[in-house]
Amino acid sequence: MKDSILSASNLVKYFHEPETFQVLKDISFEVKRGEFLALVGKSGSGKSTLLYVLSTMDTDYEGKLAINGNPLTGKSQNELAAFRNQHIGFVFQFHYLLPEFTVLENVMIPALKMRRLSREEIETKAYGHLSTLGLQDQALKLASKLSGGQQQRVAIARALINDPSIIMGDEPTGNLDSKNSQLVFDIFRDIVAAGHQTIIAVTHDEDFAANCDRVLELSDGHLLK
Amino acid sequence: MKLPINYQIAATYLTSKVKQTIVAVLGVTFGISMYVFMNSFMSGVNEAQNRLAFSTLAHVRIYNDRPMDRSDIVSHVFPAGTIANIRNSKVIKYTDGIKNSQEIIRYLKTQPLVSAITPEVNISVFFKNVGNKVNGTLSGVDVAGEDRLFKTAEFMVQGSWKELAYRPDGIFVGIELARSLSLKINDNLNILTADGVSHTYKVIGIFRTNLSSVDKAKAYLSIAATRQLLAENQDYVTDIQINLADFKKANQLVNIISPVIPYKVESWSMANAQLEAGSNLRDVIAVAVSLTILIVAGFGIYNIMNMTINEKIREIAILKAMGFAGKDIRKIFLTMGTVIGLIGGFVGMGLGFLVSDAVNHVPFNVAGLATLPMSYDPEDYMLAFSFGLITTFVAGYFPSRKAAKIDPVNIIRG
Ligand SMILES: Nc1ncnc2c1ncn2[C@@H]1O[C@H](COP(=O)(O)OP(=O)(O)OP(=O)(O)O)[C@@H](O)[C@H]1O
Ligand SMILES: [Mg+2]
Numbered sequence: 001m002k003d004s005i006l007s008a009s010n011l012v013k014y015f016h017e018p019e020t021f022q023v024l025k026d027i028s029f030e031v032k033r034g035e036f037l038a039l040v041g042k043s044g045s046g047k048s049t050l051l052y053v054l055s056t057m058d059t060d061y062e063g064k065l066a067i068n069g070n071p072l073t074g075k076s077q078n079e080l081a082a083f084r085n086q087h088i089g090f091v092f093q094f095h096y097l098l099p100e101f102t103v104l105e106n107v108m109i110p111a112l113k114m115r116r117l118s119r120e121e122i123e124t125k126a127y128g129h130l131s132t133l134g135l136q137d138q139a140l141k142l143a144s145k146l147s148g149g150q151q152q153r154v155a156i157a158r159a160l161i162n163d164p165s166i167i168m169g170d171e172p173t174g175n176l177d178s179k180n181s182q183l184v185f186d187i188f189r190d191i192v193a194a195g196h197q198t199i200i201a202v203t204h205d206e207d208f209a210a211n212c213d214r215v216l217e218l219s220d221g222h223l224l225k
Numbered sequence: 226m227k228l229p230i231n232y233q234i235a236a237t238y239l240t241s242k243v244k245q246t247i248v249a250v251l252g253v254t255f256g257i258s259m260y261v262f263m264n265s266f267m268s269g270v271n272e273a274q275n276r277l278a279f280s281t282l283a284h285v286r287i288y289n290d291r292p293m294d295r296s297d298i299v300s301h302v303f304p305a306g307t308i309a310n311i312r313n314s315k316v317i318k319y320t321d322g323i324k325n326s327q328e329i330i331r332y333l334k335t336q337p338l339v340s341a342i343t344p345e346v347n348i349s350v351f352f353k354n355v356g357n358k359v360n361g362t363l364s365g366v367d368v369a370g371e372d373r374l375f376k377t378a379e380f381m382v383q384g385s386w387k388e389l390a391y392r393p394d395g396i397f398v399g400i401e402l403a404r405s406l407s408l409k410i411n412d413n414l415n416i417l418t419a420d421g422v423s424h425t426y427k428v429i430g431i432f433r434t435n436l437s438s439v440d441k442a443k444a445y446l447s448i449a450a451t452r453q454l455l456a457e458n459q460d461y462v463t464d465i466q467i468n469l470a471d472f473k474k475a476n477q478l479v480n481i482i483s484p485v486i487p488y489k490v491e492s493w494s495m496a497n498a499q500l501e502a503g504s505n506l507r508d509v510i511a512v513a514v515s516l517t518i519l520i521v522a523g524f525g526i527y528n529i530m531n532m533t534i535n536e537k538i539r540e541i542a543i544l545k546a547m548g549f550a551g552k553d554i555r556k557i558f559l560t561m562g563t564v565i566g567l568i569g570g571f572v573g574m575g576l577g578f579l580v581s582d583a584v585n586h587v588p589f590n591v592a593g594l595a596t597l598p599m600s601y602d603p604e605d606y607m608l609a610f611s612f613g614l615i616t617t618f619v620a621g622y623f624p625s626r627k628a629a630k631i632d633p634v635n636i637i638r639g
Contacts, residue, residue: 078550085548100241112230
């Protein structure tokens with residue numbers, strides 16, 4: 001059996017605005033290394049909220065979270081930032097790029113921050129990801145000058161640049177047409193096929209979910225088994 | 226570009242909104258150039274004022290003060306309760322002038338702070354030309370020494386300063402004194418001393434110091450001729466005038482020499498407290514005005530940085546989501562502030578110099594000046610630069626701290 005990459009135990013989260021409201025209700029699950037996991041559920045069921053907790057960006061929850069054997073609950077914001085930089089790649093529900101930087105720079109920034117490779121190596125790698133995503137000719141354009149679907153693919157390239165253990169996507173194919181959705185799905189498949197990286201993706205796309213290794217369904221803050 | 230990523234991000238933010246950056250830089254530039262200009266101008270005014278004042282005032286003066294009050298001498302000598310019967314008491318003549326002047330001058334020459342010394346014999350006299358009579362000061366001077374201290378040769382309107390040394394019958398008069406007594410070169414001028422001695426000299430020169438109190442009531446004679454007029458010996462001196470390499474050390478010199486010298490030792494600042502007060506007040510005004518400008522510029526930068534951070538709040542959240550720590554974000558925005566401060570600082574020093582130079586060329590024909598006075602002190606420039614840098618750093622620090630504290634989820638969740 002493969003080892004566990006992520007373990008969530010008894011996650012509980014409340015929102016207090018406008019009134020106290022429980023979004024996540026005692027959620028526990030494990031994710032194996034190399035797994036391709038889909039997170040589905042109705043709109044408002046708490047998928048994005050759960051993903052932000054798993055991504056370590058949201059620290060306002062109860063329960064315990066560990067990734068790669070590192071207990072992350074209770075760590076400081078700065079420690080978590082360094083952890084995210086190295087271990088987690090994130091694709092947002094809306095394509096959040098830095099508009100004043102070129103596509104290439106956007107992809108390179110997390111790697112330049114990590115400083116494990118030289119600038120030249122990072123650039124080569126970034127070009128590699130951009131061309132698999134069909135964006136090599138857009139590399140030197142400003143990120144703000146791209147279409148929504150193109151921006152979403154740049155965000156995916158950026159999530160991959162540091163070879164993170166887990167890639168989390170909040171509807172990573174939400175803004176893409178069926179051809180590009182298929183392209184992204186195939187790339188994700190290739191990534192997990194290598195066996196070192198894990199993908200957790202929130203999706204509304206039934207085909208996408210059906211082709212994943214496992215599907216977790218959220219309903220009203222509960223995890224359906 | 227090979228900069229570390231935080232600096233590269235700061236550089237991109239600075240260059241992608243050039244207009245905003247220029248406005249911020251101009252704020253600092255203006256503050257620093259005003260600081261440079263105000264301080265240079267005020268020091269220029271102070272220097273001009275000092276030059277004017279020190280054209281007749283020595284840095285330190287030694288003279289024989291009036292004798293102490295002797296009206297109740299009995300109580301100093303006899304125990305209290307003694308009955309003394311003294312009728313028609315008289316104060317015996319008090320010796321004026323400085324005894325042992327040679328010895329004192331020799332001692333002063335050993336002092337490292339002293340740069341020049343000259344003895345003088347100053348007396349009150351009446352200047353008479355036929356019917357007209359004006360009272361004033363007759364100054365018997367060591368011709369070479371006086372010029373070394375006060376550059377008196379430069380004041381001569383007619384005649385040559387050196388000539389006084391060779392002409393025991395010659396006298397130099399102030400320009401307004403000459404006018405009020407209708408004197409021209411080679412006219413005769415009669416002097417009447419307090420002791421009733423009268424002597425006539427020939428006017429061989431006219432001077433203008435631009436201090437009207439001097440120009441209308443002073444005349445120069447050689448020190449030997451003055452001693453002769455008073456029938457005093459060759460050692461007789463009423464004042465010893467001393468200049469220092471640095472006039473600000475006058476009080477220090479006074480503290481060193483006054484315990485040794487049995488006469489009144491007075492520095493320029495004791496004699497003319499208003500001079501020092503005026504110069505200090507001008508310094509305070511210059512600093513107050515320029516600091517106010519810098520603070521206003523600082524608020525400008527603070528606003529621009531705050532605006533930038535509010536605009537970029539989503540990008541800051543993304544950077545944090547991708548693994549940038551609070552201190553990276555702070556570094557990005559502090560770098561922006563510091564770059565604005567550095568550019569504004571250098572441009573500001575240049576502009577400050579240009580403005581100072583322009584004002585220095587404005588004609589100003591008062592009190593011997595040709596143009597408005599200006600000083601060019603590197604220290605003023607360095608101070609302006611450091612104040613500018615501190616201001617931008619402080620103005621950038623608080624917004625950047627706010628940016629560092631941004632919680633990424635709240636922003637990204639939307
Ligand atoms: N910042 C917030 N404050 C208060 N309530 C919130 C906040 N964000 C989300 N919620 C609520 O929490 C619940 C879960 O929201 P979440 O965004 O996780 O849903 P989701 O499953 O991702 O939906 P979708 O498929 O539409 O993206 C919703 O009822 C939402 O209204
Ligand atoms: Mg969502």
